[in-house]
Each structure stands twice: as structure tokens, then as C-alpha cells.
Amino acid sequence: MQLLLFFHLVKGLLARLLLVLSVVCLLSLFSTPTVLAKQTKSQSSTVLKFCIEDTEFPPFNYFIRENGKPTAVSDGYDIELLALVFSSTAFEYEIQVRPWVRCLHSLRNGSIDAAMSASLNAKREIDFRASEAYYYLTPSYFYLKSSFISEPIIEKLEDLSKYGQVCGIKGFNYVQFGWPPHLGLIETPYMSHLSDMLKKNRCKFFLDRKESFYGTLALKQHDLMPPDLVSRPTPNNVKESFHMLVSRKSLHQDMILSLFNASVRKMESSGELAKLLNKHQQKIGANRYAEE
Secondary structure: HHHHHHHHHHHHHHHHHHHHHHHHHHHHHHHHHHHHHHHHHHOOOOOEEEEOOOOOOOOOEEEEOOOOOOEEEEOOHHHHHHHHOOOOOOOOEEEEEEEEHHHHHHHHHHOOOOOEOOOOOHHHHEEEEOOOOEEEEEEEEEHHHHHOOOOOOOOHHHHHHHOOOOEEEOOOHHHHOOHHHOOOOEEEEOOOHHHHHHOOOOOEEEEEHHHHHHHHHHOOOOOOOOOOOEEEEEEOOOOOOEEEEEEOOOOOOHHHHHHHHHHHHHHHHHHHHHHOOOOHHHHHOHHHHHOO
16 A cells, blocks of 8 residues: 555656656747857858949949059949948848849849949839939030031930930940930940040940049040040939849848948938048049049
């Protein structure tokens, strides 16, 4: 009888012990993921991927020069702005240099998160999410004064075609210029070739953003610019806004846009954004063309 009572007592104690162990195990199961999540975050942080154009778009992105030759190190307004916005966050980031067409393709398939220095058109606004504007350029047309007896009368941009062929950069967006797409352009992949195309009479005009064109001349120390090269703002005289394009497939699209837009607004109101742009214009020597 005593043996039976002892057996039931031990059985009861074991049952209580098993219950306590079960509770401890359950608590462990619920608490472990939080610890693992913190460890995972500290051991392998997310890397945000940004794309810039490989042909350079000074002063916004360009390669640092050594003895007049480009290195593989990128610099510019875009590069420094990304550092100011994202370097203090918990996210790592990298900048990939690609042809502009590949930047847009990578945005569509989500292999990069965002691309810098993009103008907008209807298709881009559908395909991507755009940040607030963070700088503005002047759409312009250029020509050689020596090619005309008197200054061409251009009331709307398509009037250029009355005088001859018009050149532009392959893959660039000219919607904000007011150039009708059906008229087409003679295209070159390199901005620095545009003035040469005028001299060789391949076209009578070319289209470009005034600030980035002169930035390219300064960066490449292109002193062979024709002395009679004339630039005029397009007839609509509307400044063209430039944005960061964010992939709709990026897992971090909301965070990227929120951080970038907030930083741009703050820097714009404090004057830091204008100082940053001026810094890189001076760095490449583009200010000497300011009055052109």
C-alpha cells in the first residue's frame, strides 16, 4: 500500500515537472526569433542598390580624374547626396555604373532599387515611382552662328526642322524640350560629340541640357568648342526637373522615397542643396561657362 502511494506521488511530481518543462520550452520558442532577428540584422544588413549612367552626367556624376584621365572612382552631386541621405542609416548601399538603358531595365526587373538623375515622361511615371525633384536643368538648342546669315526664328521647337537636321543623345528623354518624337533625331551616344557634329555639318542644331553640356566640356577639358557656338533655351522656356526613379519591385521603395524626399526638402530649405551643386560645378570647372 505504501509502495503504491509512493508510486502515485512520484508520478504526480513527474507530471508537474513535465508541465514546467513544457512551459519553459514554449517560452523559449516564442522568444528565440526576436534574438535571431537581431543577430541576423547585425550580421547581414540589407544592401540598397543605386544606378548611375556610365557615360557621365557632370556635375551630377562623373569619374575622378588623375593626370587628366578618368579613374574607376565616381564622384558628383548625386554620389555625395546619396552618402548624405543613406550613410547614417542602418542600410548599406552600393552604386552601380551602367549604360542608362540598362539602368532602366534593371529598375523594371527589380535587380536595382533606384536610379539617379532621371527626367520624367508618361511611361516612366507608370513604370517607376519618382522622388520629388532635387535639381532643375535648362532644355536648350545649340547651333553655330556661322551657319546662318541671321538668327533662326524659332517660335516652337519643331521649327528647327525647317532649317536642317537636329541631333541629340541616344536614349535621352526630350519630352520636356517640346520636341515631337515623330520628327526623330540624328543620335550620338556621347555628349562631347555634339559640337563636332555641327562642325561636320551632320546637323544644324543639337538639343541638350545647358548645364550638363557645359559640365561635360569642362570635365573633359574640351577646349575645341567652336567659338561661335550659341545656346538658346527652348521656346517653352520651362526648367526640366530631375528625380530619383525607384523600382516598383523594390522591397524598400517606401523607405527609400521617404528618406530621400525628407532629406532633399530639409537640404533645400537650408540652402545645403544649392551649395552641394555649386561645389561640384566648381570642382569640374563648369562655372566658367555660367554666362554662356
